[in-house]
Every structure is written in structure tokens, then in C-alpha cells.
Amino acid sequence: MFTPYVFQDESLGQDSDAKNEHIDYWRDSLSSKQRLRFALKKILESKVNHALAITAEHKTILRPLLLKPYWVKDQLVPSILKWERHEHYTGVARYLFTPKDNEEACTKCATTDNYGPFAECVAGGRGVHMGACFNCYYKSEGKCCSLRIGMLLSFLPSSFFIVILALVTTLFRLGLLLYWYFSLSSR
Ligand SMILES: [Zn+2]
Numbered sequence: 001m002f003t004p005y006v007f008q009d010e011s012l013g014q015d016s017d018a019k020n021e022h023i024d025y026w027r028d029s030l031s032s033k034q035r036l037r038f039a040l041k042k043i044l045e046s047k048v049n050h051a052l053a054i055t056a057e058h059k060t061i062l063r064p065l066l067l068k069p070y071w072v073k074d075q076l077v078p079s080i081l082k083w084e085r086h087e088h089y090t091g092v093a094r095y096l097f098t099p100k101d102n103e104e105a106c107t108k109c110a111t112t113d114n115y116g117p118f119a120e121c122v123a124g125g126r127g128v129h130m131g132a133c134f135n136c137y138y139k140s141e142g143k144c145c146s147l148r149i150g151m152l153l154s155f156l157p158s159s160f161f162i163v164i165l166a167l168v169t170t171l172f173r174l175g176l177l178l179y180w181y182f183s184l185s186s187r
């Protein structure tokens, strides 16, 4: 199950390595390989097609599965991965296997303390969830990700803004015309 997957030039290990792993890694201190095995097992045993397609296509894990810690009262606790919605599985698969396209973190990841689960804000560019980062995608908030919005806006000027400008100019002319018409007729 894990043998084909590679992290930092090493295989993730034999199935037997994970046989008796009951990994609850936000409580136990596990090696990065054990965390990856845990997540991969979840995905491979799931029926989430999108996540399975990613693990079928890619074999090289690009980053450790580090979760974002946040403050609860005065304790720093790591995020917990959920495995409920499709986005949870696909988000984790994306996070592990997608080359990072963004230089800066999106506004949510950068400013919201309890916004995770992933420690790093990673987005895969326009072709992957339309540029949304995987934290936003995981939380089903991809549409609101500032990286995705920024990417959409950068494509608008050529067509969209010209149309808006033409519309505003036309309305302005129409306004002048009406003003002229009414000021004449009221004499
Ligand atoms: Zn982000």
C-alpha cells in the first residue's frame, strides 16, 4: 500500500510497518512518515474518487503533513484532521502531492489564527481548484480564497474592465443628454 510512495527520497515503508499503527497523531508524537502513512491509508481506503485519482497519479510526497497550531485559552494545540466530507480527503491529497504555486499566504491563512488544518498555505495555480489554497478548499471555502479571487481579477482587465468603462461612459452621455433635454423643455 505505501511502498510506491516516496517522501524525501525514501519510500514510505512496507505495509507491515503500518499494520498495527493505530495512529491518533494529534495526541501521539509520531514521525513524519507515520503521519503520512496515516493520511494515505485514510485516502486509499476511502471511496473519494478525486482524492484517489491524485494518489494514483502522484507518488512523490512534497511536504510533511504539518498541522497548524492555534491558541485555545493559553494553550497552543494543533489542528485536527477531519475525514467527513470529500473536500477533507481531496484537500489532504492536494496538500501532499501538489507543487506550490503561490509565494504568499492567502488572507485567511495569514490572518485567522484558528484556520487550518495545514500549517502551510499551499495553492497549485489556476489549474487546481481555480487557484484556491488547500486550506480554503478543505473547508469548502475555496471560492472565498484571496488567491483564487486575485487570480480571477488578474484575468479581467482585458475584457471585463473595458466593458465596464464603455458602460459608464455611455451612461454618462445619456445623463448629459437627459439633463440637456429637460433643461430645454423646462424653459
Ligand atoms: Zn491559504
Ligand SMILES: [Zn+2]
Pocket (backbone or CB within 6 Å): 106, 107, 108, 109, 132, 133, 134, 135, 136, 137, 144, 145, 146, 147
Ligand atoms: Zn485560501
